[in-house]
Amino acid sequence: MFDWLQLLSDPNARWILLGSMLLGIGGGVIGSFAYLRKQALMGDALSHAALPGVCIAFMLSGSKSIGLFLIGAAVAGVAATYGIGFMTRHSRIKPDAALAIVLSVFFGLGIVLLTRIQHSGSGNQSGLDKFLFGQAASMVRSDVITMAVISAVLIGACALLFKEFKLLSFDPGFARGVGYPTVLLDQLVMLLLVVAVVAGIQAVGVVLMAALLITPAVSARYWTEKLGVMVVLSGLFGALSGIAGTWISASGNNLPTGPLTVLACTAIFGISVVAAPKRGIVAKRVIRAMARSRLARESETERLRTERGEQAL
Amino acid sequence: MSTFWIILTGALVAASCGIVGCFLVLRKMAMIGDAISHSVLPGIVIAFLLSGSRDSLFMLLGAAALGLVTVFLIQWLHRSGVQSDASIGVVFTALFAVGVILVSLYTRDIDLDLDCVLYGEIAYVPWNTIEIGGTDIGPKAVWGIGLALLLIVLIVGAFFKQFKLCAFDPALAAAVGIPVALFHYLLMGLVSVSTVASFESVGAILVVGMLVVPPATAYLLTDSLSRMIGYSALVGCGSAVAGYYVARVLDASISGSMVCVAGAMFLLALLLSPKHGVLVRQWKQRRFARERSA
Known part of the structure; x- marks a missing residue:
């Protein structure tokens, strides 16, 4: 009971919690645009593709600085999006196979x-494999600050370009018609996805970062029909799961943060599927039952009316 | 001798994944292969915890069950209004997370290494052998994957016509009375089987490479399904052999190198395939333009 109070009093833990909260918000926000543009699995591909970028950045620099990893992963991510686009446009390979x-x-x-780095045994490499699944507890304050700044930039960019992204998500043809640079905006969404992935590498790891981009957005979609509300809700769900995952991981049992965060996210998704108004399972059942009873009532009155009519005759 | 066993394992994995992968690529379900290869992990771990042994049969059953659960969940979510790719993403990340947590919870008590499950350690294959009547009959993994390959070849061979029709025209298949849903789940079961048979050697994550890259390469080279399956198996085996020697030279992960070599072969096919290659088509267009102007 007192463990988590103690956790909050530790300044480093507070930083880490703040970092994973911002990361969750960032992932949720950009994820909802990706979901609406039917590119949910792009985040999966980009987060896997970030791994060679991170490794090359480490091999060239020999240091584990998150800034360099950002650059490496961003280059790899851009190469990946270009590769997918090239294959789908210029050959008979379908988008899913290209991905x-x-x-x-x-x-x-x-x-x-990664194995090459590990076998070469340059002392500094230990912990690089933590990037596969994330270990929030291994982050130091400067990492968290970088992560928080990246997430803040991400959220800011989405807030500023909200109108443009909204149009791009729902009607790209119209957006092109009124003169928005759709190709540029398209690539900007991809770049922001890459940025979100890179921010999450240390806390969640490359393998499961996709979940933070997809699951909050899909959960938020259950609750609302409005884009603004959906983006806010998705950010909120992301933040909640980030906090929950980091907290459980940091409170001692040394489990990797990434999977815990993903499970927290999935729990929120499960609640949304069951309990959301209108679209949730319970709501659907209730609506169906009400419709059925109304139908029964109506047919009953109809029957009575015809019977009475027959009697009058 | 150990070199031979490693390469044989890699080639068997590549062949079995290459055969079922063709149907995934044709039915535009490549990412379902990705999803299944991730989500069999909890099945493998649970089967291991329940049976207490690395007996392949239990793991095979556990993984096949989880594979079918994955497909079922994805279809259920899709039917209730979630986009199909998003439902794939939600389901497999959740199941994979469960698997990773189970492994890290029990990793101190059991000898199921997380790294080994995820990106495979084919180099250990030759040391884990079976003996029958005192004579060494070769590594366990080779027998496991060999049996999986045999099963895949038998089932695909027996129902080739049905699988073919389901892949190209499911509506027609349903109209002529083929149980499309049954064959869908049968295919998914085969994907799970080939995934779990390969996870020890190639790792859960890299199986998707073997499931998709060789079939896509073959898809660029031919228009006939039976030839596509043959080419796909060949490309897979070729990249297994070449990948082993690349890994020896680089002193790096063998399974990673196999997928990289497969990727290089795909790139070659993408650019230079006689019929669908990007460069070849450009050359043809240029020659055509020159002939017209001449």
């Missing part, structure tokens, strides 16, 4: 580089 090919080949390359 899977880029994801697995980049990840394979990442594993090759």
Whole structure:
């Protein structure tokens, strides 16, 4: 009972909690645009593709600075999006296969580089494998500050470009018609996805970062029909699961943060599926039962009326 | 001798994944392969915890069950109004997270290594052998994957016509009385089987590479399904052999190198395939333009 109070009094833990909260918000916000644009699995591909970028950045610099990883992962992510786009536009490969090919080949390359770094045994490499699943407890304050700044920039960009992204999500043809630079905006969404992935690498890890981009957005979609509300809710769900995951991981049992965060997220999703108004299972059952009883009542009155009519005759 | 066993394991994995992967690529379900390869992890771990042994049969059953659960959940979510790719993402990340947590919870008590499950350690294959009547008959993994490959070849061979029709025209297949849903789940079961048979050697994450990259390469090379399956198995085996030697030279992960070599082969096919290659088509267009102007 007193454990978590103690956790809050530790300044480092407070920073980490703040960082994962901001990360959850960022992932949830950009994730909802990706979901509405039917590119939910893009986040999956990009987070796997970030691994070789991170490894190359480490091999070139020899240091574990999150700024350099950001650059490496961003370059790898842009290469991945370009590869997927090239394949779908210029060959008979379908988008889903293109996504899977880029994801697995980049990840394979990442594993090759990672094992090479581990075998070469340059003392500083320990902990690089934590990037696969994330270990929030291993973050130091400067990492958290970088992560928080990245997430804040991400949220700010989405807030500023809200109108543009909204139009792009619902009617890209119209957006092009009224003169928005849709190609540029499209690439900006991809870039922001890459940024979110990079911010999450240390806390959640590359393998499960996709969940933070998809699950909060899908959960939020259950509760509302309005984009603004959905983005806010999705950010909120992301923040909640970030806090829950980090908290459980930090309170001692040394489980990796990423999977715990994802499970917290999935729990919120489960609640949404069951309990959301209008779209949830319970609400649907209630609506159906009400409709059925109204129908029964109406047919009953109808029957009575015809009977009475027959008697009058 | 151990080199031979490693390469044989890799080739068997590549062949079995390459065969079922063709149907995934044709039915535009490549990402379902990705999802299944992630979400069999909790099945493997639970089967291991329940049976207490690394007996392949239990793991095979556990993984096949989880694979079917995954497909079922994805379809259920999709039917209740979630986009299909988003439902894939939600389901497999959740199940994979459960698997990773189970592994890290029990990893101190059991010898199921997280790294090994995720990106495979094919180098250990030759040391884990079976003996029958005192004679060593080869590594366990080779027998496991060999049986999986045999099963896949038998089932795909027996129902080739049905699978083919379901892949290209499910509506027609349903109209002529083929139980499309049954074959869908049968295919998904085969994907799970090939995933779990390979997870020890290639790792859960890299199976998706073997499931998708060789079939996509073959898809660029031919228009006939039976040839596509053959090419896909060949490309897979080729990348297994070449990947082993690349890994030896680089001193890096063998399974990662296999997927990288497969990726390189795919790139070659993408650019230079005689019929669908990007560069080849450009050359043809240029020659055509020159002939017209001449």
